Amino acid sequence: MRPHVRKQISKSNNSGFTLIEVLVAVVILMVGLLGVMQALNLAIQTNLQNEMRTQGSMIGEAQMAKIKSLPFDNITGATERSLSVPVNMRSAIIDYTVTKKIDNVSSTTRRINVGVSWTHRGNHQDYVVSSVVTDPRAH
Structure with a gap:
């Protein structure tokens, strides 16, 4: 008689x-x-x-509105004027440079150019607004 051998099955x-x-x-x-x-x-x-870009366009449009709100006789000059506008944006100061140029097209018409430029990470960007203003007394 053989001894009883029990098989063990290992469960993995x-x-x-x-x-x-x-x-x-x-x-x-x-x-x-x-x-x-x-x-x-x-x-x-x-x-x-x-x-x-949005901030630059807002600065340019605001400067244009400021110039156009002046009496026609005060909108003068064939010289370029520039100013710096620092803006705090996301804990960094971005310097926008605004350039205004007014040309006399005729005695009753002025061409206004407002340019806004800025540099970020070596990339130079520009935004330009142009408008023509006529003397309201000329009509």
Whole structure:
């Protein structure tokens, strides 16, 4: 008679992750997050450029409105005048340079050019507003 041999079946536990699987998952996750961070950085820079452009156009339009609100006889000069307008934007000071030029087209007409320029990260940007003003007494 043979002795009774009991067979033991080992149950392997396959319900967890191996270290290699975890490392591969972490690498895939990091590559995906790196792409998201690059896209986020690009979006922030584009948003800042648009904000600076909007601020530049507002400065130019405000200067034009200021000149056009003057009496016609006070809108004079064939000389260029410039001024600096510092603006606090996202904890940084952006210096906008405003250039105003008024040309006498005729004795009753003036051409006004207002230019706004600024530099950010080595990129020079310009915004120009032009208008023609006539003497209301001439009509």
